[in-house]
Amino acid sequence: MKVPKKIISSILVIAIITSTSLSYQSTNVNKTSQESIKIPKTTETNNLKSKTPQQVNVHMGYDTSTQVNISYTTIAGELETKVVLNKVGDNKKIIANGENTIGNANKYFHSIVVSNLDPNTKYEYTVGSGDNIYRGSFKTAPAKGSKNSFKFAFLSDTQVSNENNAKAAGATFSQLSKDLDFLYLAGDITDKATNETQWELVFNNEGAFPNAGQDLLGSILISAVQGNHDNNTLTRHINAPAESGSIVYSYDYGPATFIMLNLETARYDANARAYQKEYLTNAVNEAKKRDQWTFVGFHKSLYTGASHITDSDVIEARQYWAPTFAELDVDVVMQGHDHVYSRGFVTSNGYNANPASDENGSIINPKNAPLYMVGGHAGALKWYSKKNYTVGANDPLAPGYSFLDVNSADTGSDVKKEQVIVEFEVSENDLSVNTYMMKYDTEIDSITTDKYLYDSFSVTKDK
Numbered sequence: 001m002k003v004p005k006k007i008i009s010s011i012l013v014i015a016i017i018t019s020t021s022l023s024y025q026s027t028n029v030n031k032t033s034q035e036s037i038k039i040p041k042t043t044e045t046n047n048l049k050s051k052t053p054q055q056v057n058v059h060m061g062y063d064t065s066t067q068v069n070i071s072y073t074t075i076a077g078e079l080e081t082k083v084v085l086n087k088v089g090d091n092k093k094i095i096a097n098g099e100n101t102i103g104n105a106n107k108y109f110h111s112i113v114v115s116n117l118d119p120n121t122k123y124e125y126t127v128g129s130g131d132n133i134y135r136g137s138f139k140t141a142p143a144k145g146s147k148n149s150f151k152f153a154f155l156s157d158t159q160v161s162n163e164n165n166a167k168a169a170g171a172t173f174s175q176l177s178k179d180l181d182f183l184y185l186a187g188d189i190t191d192k193a194t195n196e197t198q199w200e201l202v203f204n205n206e207g208a209f210p211n212a213g214q215d216l217l218g219s220i221l222i223s224a225v226q227g228n229h230d231n232n233t234l235t236r237h238i239n240a241p242a243e244s245g246s247i248v249y250s251y252d253y254g255p256a257t258f259i260m261l262n263l264e265t266a267r268y269d270a271n272a273r274a275y276q277k278e279y280l281t282n283a284v285n286e287a288k289k290r291d292q293w294t295f296v297g298f299h300k301s302l303y304t305g306a307s308h309i310t311d312s313d314v315i316e317a318r319q320y321w322a323p324t325f326a327e328l329d330v331d332v333v334m335q336g337h338d339h340v341y342s343r344g345f346v347t348s349n350g351y352n353a354n355p356a357s358d359e360n361g362s363i364i365n366p367k368n369a370p371l372y373m374v375g376g377h378a379g380a381l382k383w384y385s386k387k388n389y390t391v392g393a394n395d396p397l398a399p400g401y402s403f404l405d406v407n408s409a410d411t412g413s414d415v416k417k418e419q420v421i422v423e424f425e426v427s428e429n430d431l432s433v434n435t436y437m438m439k440y441d442t443e444i445d446s447i448t449t450d451k452y453l454y455d456s457f458s459v460t461k462d463k
């Protein structure tokens with residue numbers, strides 16, 4: 001899809017637009033218009049005392065079927081932190097209050113925990129007041145025990161650092177399927193988490209796909225993990241639960257349990273690592289009793305198709321975690337960090353399990369060999385390539401990336417420099433995965449390759 005160009009009519013118009021209504025008329029700001037028209041760096045710098053909620057998002061709460069955590073920022077202080085909600089189609093209003101504190105760039109960071117919601121219910125909500133409001137929506141998770149199928153997207157490493165890759169992230173956001181139940185973000189949301197301009201760009205995408213980030217993240221339930229570029233500032237913007245340390249949590253969603261680990265904190269703290277292992281073990285064992293699929297999420301890939309495979313901290317994490325995931329018989333491990341799309345069923349010693357397929361071509365889920373996936377790159381900052389490596393002693397790793405079945409870095413001398421969207425459909429007995437790629441070319445500020453299906457496969461429970 002070549003997005004049609006429209007011309008931004010006047011510098012003056014942009015200058016006087018408030019942040020509430022700021023959305024460029026263009027989905028494709030080309031080089032000429034960038035050069036001739038000074039695009040404002042950020043929404044907020046144009047309106048230093050904005051009362052309008054920005055960077056609004058809705059994260060899963062402790063009990064995902066009844067609780068959500070809403071976060072946003074304002075430039076102006078002394079504002080009430082409040083959300084007004086109603087079920088879609090029901091005018092009865094629910095009000096929840098929260099707290100705000102001042103933080104980076106003198107912004108006020110607002111956080112609200114909304115509890116006692118109904119499961120599997122779509123809500124619409126408003127934050128802010130008067131003319132300075134943001135309207136969004138979300139759907140709570142099904143009640144525990146539900147076996148209904150669901151669909152989620154897995155995006156990795158938007159890693160927004162500047163206007164160009166913010167537009168690429170916006171392009172990616174705009175191409176997600178519209179029928180998702182939630183969105184999983186595998187870390188590295190910005191390149192430098194203390195840089196507020198980068199957070200603003202994640203949500204406003206420099207106007208290239210008008211506020212695709214805000215439209216998406218304010219209107220879908222999200223689940224995030226912490227990447228190495230996120231550091232603790234992530235929790236100011238995105239309020240994830242902390243059940244066994246910061247951003248370590250799990251949730252039931254229909255016929256699956258998701259366990260989110262924080263390998264960033266586990267990396268530096270042996271106690272944190274041990275707590276997370278115990279937490280993981282309990283959560284997986286409980287899920288197995290309920291015959292659920294088990295997904296584990298964290299940022300730095302243990303098994304990947306690109307060059308971080310031999311980083312010393314990755315080797316160390318692989319030695320610690322990979323045998324545990326195999327022993328617990330985790331089904332899927334969702335990873336990021338390496339800006340590559342790859343997948344493979346990996347045994348406890350790091351080899352490809354080579355699982356059989358059934359008569360319909362669906363892979364029969366192998367025992368004790370989790371499906372390790374790396375979710376690619378949802379921005380345009382960088383792509384890593386393969387490297388030759390030698391397997392060290394006691395490293396559960398096969399040589400030459402032979403543990404993988406698909407690797408987007410396997411394109412000769414150049415890696416596939418495209419944006420990636422992974423979408424899962426999860427039902428009681430089957431996982432169906434469709435991975436899409438697309439190309440947003442930051443040189444010419446356009447989608448030059450439409451979203452297309454890059455990888456498609458299904459996995460069936462081995463009954």
Ligand SMILES: [Fe+2]
Pocket residue numbers: 157159188229337338339
């Ligand atoms: Fe990254």
Ligand SMILES: [Fe+2]
Pocket residue numbers: 188227228229299336337338
């Ligand atoms: Fe990373």
